[in-house]
Amino acid sequence: MSSIWSRAFGRLPRRFPQAAIGILLIVPAAAFLLTFFVTPLVLMFWMSLHKWPLLGKTSWIGFKNYVMMFHNDVFVHSIWFTGAYTALIVPLLLVVGLGLAMLVRRKARGVGVLRTIFFAPVVVGLAPAAYIWIFLVDPRVGLLDQVLRDTHITSSPPVWLADPNLALAAAIAMVVWKTAGFGMLLLLTGLLSIPDEVTEAARIDGASPGQLFRMVTLPLLRRPIALTLTFSLIGGALAFEQFFLLTEGGPNNSTTTIVHAIYSTSFSRFDLGLGAAMSIFLMVILVLVSSFQLYVLRDARADA
Amino acid sequence: MVGAAHADPLHISFWARDSETAFAQKLVDGYNATQDKVHVDLTIVPGEAFPQKFGAAAAAGSSPDVASLDLVSVPYFASNNTLLDITDRAKTLPYLDTFDQAHISLSKWNDKFYALPFSAEASVLYYNKDLFKAAGLDPDKPPTTWDEIRADAKKITALGNGIYGFYFSGACAGCNLFVVSPYLYAAGADDLTGGGAPSDVDLNSPAAVSALTFLNSLNQDGSIAPDAKADNGANFYSAFGTGKIGMQGGGAFGVNDLIQNKKVNFGTTLIPGPTAGTYGSFSGGDTIVIPAGSQHVEEAWDFIKWATGDDAQKHFIADLGITPVRTDIASTYYAAKDPRYKTLADALKLGKTAKTLYANQIFTDTSGPWLALLQQAIFGNDPKAAADAAQQKVLDIVNGN
Numbered sequence: 001m002s003s004i005w006s007r008a009f010g011r012l013p014r015r016f017p018q019a020a021i022g023i024l025l026i027v028p029a030a031a032f033l034l035t036f037f038v039t040p041l042v043l044m045f046w047m048s049l050h051k052w053p054l055l056g057k058t059s060w061i062g063f064k065n066y067v068m069m070f071h072n073d074v075f076v077h078s079i080w081f082t083g084a085y086t087a088l089i090v091p092l093l094l095v096v097g098l099g100l101a102m103l104v105r106r107k108a109r110g111v112g113v114l115r116t117i118f119f120a121p122v123v124v125g126l127a128p129a130a131y132i133w134i135f136l137v138d139p140r141v142g143l144l145d146q147v148l149r150d151t152h153i154t155s156s157p158p159v160w161l162a163d164p165n166l167a168l169a170a171a172i173a174m175v176v177w178k179t180a181g182f183g184m185l186l187l188l189t190g191l192l193s194i195p196d197e198v199t200e201a202a203r204i205d206g207a208s209p210g211q212l213f214r215m216v217t218l219p220l221l222r223r224p225i226a227l228t229l230t231f232s233l234i235g236g237a238l239a240f241e242q243f244f245l246l247t248e249g250g251p252n253n254s255t256t257t258i259v260h261a262i263y264s265t266s267f268s269r270f271d272l273g274l275g276a277a278m279s280i281f282l283m284v285i286l287v288l289v290s291s292f293q294l295y296v297l298r299d300a301r302a303d304a
Numbered sequence: 305m306v307g308a309a310h311a312d313p314l315h316i317s318f319w320a321r322d323s324e325t326a327f328a329q330k331l332v333d334g335y336n337a338t339q340d341k342v343h344v345d346l347t348i349v350p351g352e353a354f355p356q357k358f359g360a361a362a363a364a365g366s367s368p369d370v371a372s373l374d375l376v377s378v379p380y381f382a383s384n385n386t387l388l389d390i391t392d393r394a395k396t397l398p399y400l401d402t403f404d405q406a407h408i409s410l411s412k413w414n415d416k417f418y419a420l421p422f423s424a425e426a427s428v429l430y431y432n433k434d435l436f437k438a439a440g441l442d443p444d445k446p447p448t449t450w451d452e453i454r455a456d457a458k459k460i461t462a463l464g465n466g467i468y469g470f471y472f473s474g475a476c477a478g479c480n481l482f483v484v485s486p487y488l489y490a491a492g493a494d495d496l497t498g499g500g501a502p503s504d505v506d507l508n509s510p511a512a513v514s515a516l517t518f519l520n521s522l523n524q525d526g527s528i529a530p531d532a533k534a535d536n537g538a539n540f541y542s543a544f545g546t547g548k549i550g551m552q553g554g555g556a557f558g559v560n561d562l563i564q565n566k567k568v569n570f571g572t573t574l575i576p577g578p579t580a581g582t583y584g585s586f587s588g589g590d591t592i593v594i595p596a597g598s599q600h601v602e603e604a605w606d607f608i609k610w611a612t613g614d615d616a617q618k619h620f621i622a623d624l625g626i627t628p629v630r631t632d633i634a635s636t637y638y639a640a641k642d643p644r645y646k647t648l649a650d651a652l653k654l655g656k657t658a659k660t661l662y663a664n665q666i667f668t669d670t671s672g673p674w675l676a677l678l679q680q681a682i683f684g685n686d687p688k689a690a691a692d693a694a695q696q697k698v699l700d701i702v703n704g705n
Contacts, residue, residue, distance in 0.1 A: 054359050055384045074671050139531045162475075162534035248536050248670045250475050252679045256671060267356040268669040269701075 044276045052273035054266075065277035074253050075278060078261040085168065085257065086236030092176055093232045094225065097183025104184070105191045115188075119181035126178065130245035133174040137161060161247050164254035171242045171255070179235065183228045190224030191217070226297035230290055237286050258282050313343040316369040316600045318607070319358070321351045323557060324372060324423060324590060331620040335610050342603045344370075351478070355380075355664050358595075362386045367595035370604035372422055375410045375591045376481070376663035382413035383661055388594040391417040393605055397612070402632040406587035406657040419591035420612055421629035423621060425555040426651035427482050427586045428572045430562070435460050435467065435550045446573035448580050450487075450518045453551065457527035460550035468529035469550040470522050474683065476537030477675040478668045481658065482586050483553025483575075484678060487515035489656045490577025490584030505660050505698050507677055508691035514578065516677070516687040523682055533683050536670075544568065555588070556648050560625035563642070572647040574654075587655025589629065627652055665701050673697035 048065055052058045069075050104115045121129065137144050137160040145157040160166045194217065202216045218225075240259040243249055249256035249264075256264075258278070266275030320328040325348055332346045347368070349357050355377050361367050362381075373381065381387050394400060394417040407421035433443035439459040447453040457469025473479045493511035506512065522528050529549060531539070541558040543549050547568050553575060562568055574583040592611060594604045610616055617628040622638040627648045635653070639646035658667060667674045673694040680690035
């Protein structure tokens, strides 16, 4: 090693080229990030300080957009709705994902097929999945209502997408169906990386399955759980397609999410300044909540 | 031996809404066949996304050369210099005053022409003749007043078996500007049309509230099919086509579809008002415009001239069942084809429309006040309160909040 080094770099101190190589390797990624994330972000913040219609002249209004957006009752309701949706979907995805992961971690025959089946919906796009669900719950041609009628659970099933709570339930069902497989994958890798010696040692010490799960498995799964929760949280906060397609934000804007409100403001009302302010607001909230979540789930060395 | 060099035709881009799919390609092909210097390339854009896409393209400098714009969007785009002023060119057309007046009114802004009428869609009431007969009603006597609609709808709903007297796509904003606003117009709510002044959009006038109360009564009677509330427009025409709906509003597009599919024995009549002799219709459809960023203005104008001329309006619009914007052609050539087309031509003549800068934000936005008004006033319990709330939102939009 040292001979290659001295042939390549001669008398340069070892630390300097290593740092240079490190920086060179990072430069492409940093350039990408700067061009496609940081610059648009700064531009968007700049836009949010103006009255900026899609077509026409722009004018400086300082932080007025940030005040105005809280007078927009569609936006305010969307904050509450998105929060409620996220609060419901995050734990659900974790529980279902973990359940599926524990189901498929043993090396039984056919478990690979099961893993594929559980993961398959993840690769269906969110938009096609929404369309599948629209027809599934359709009162005239849908399978769900047909089953409810045939099994005599009810003879006049509700029009799912016409009621805010039922529509929310339908959207949650669809997203769990579609996304749980991803959580399953993350948590499965976590489960498989728990060394057998640890679980065996715990069993030898007389741990029951419940104690094993709570005191050995879960703590060792801290990081995959944190990752799953972060993905679900971001997905929940940024939810758009499912409601846009299933209910178009209705009935009466009751299922409009924050991103949908941003979309309507920016591209139906052509008010880009206000849309930009709403986006910045969403981003700040998301950063705060994610940071809090990661802090709570950090590797606390205090646990044994 | 080399043949005479044939110059490649110049390609110009033309955007049309998906609601014009039935005739747009044939029209474009017809034009391309009349000469070989210019070739029009058609792009169909989904209707709900059209204002966004058109606006975004204009902002980015990539407008098409010629476009077909929903007539209610014209005031907004004309007012912010997105469209070319074609007044001088328009005045050279010999048939300028045969165009339907509602379309002309929306094609002008500040007395200048920024668009020309292109295709018309006037709303009428479809009614299922077989269901009328089955309910003991005369299939040749469609309702002429609101009370008659209500009574007929009740009788038809009483047939049971999934049959309902009335239908409309309750979650679709634009569809209902087309089929619900006529009731407001028939009651005398002229304020809905305005003259372009923003304060003229008036959703809680007594006439408007009376129309909403009438529709609310249909819901209270149970005459409206239950899936109407959630339909975002996907079933706008197919619901009536199932043969289980007694009456619903619609336009030429649906008429053609139903005639071709032959499944439903139906008639059309003007949308009635509160008393006999009052009618309403929404004069919708598309205009044709040259965006300010068009790269080929002369060629675009040549296409527009052809598309609004006798040949195109007769053979590529009327023959395909679409209502021509040329009233001279609509009330003669077109009306003669079928009595249902005659109703459409009559509706076009009395049709009103909504001229406002905020058409998109108020009437076509799914989060806007119009759709919220319909959902609350028709499916709720207090039409007046819903109308007042909606009007407040309209004022907020108009005052820039």
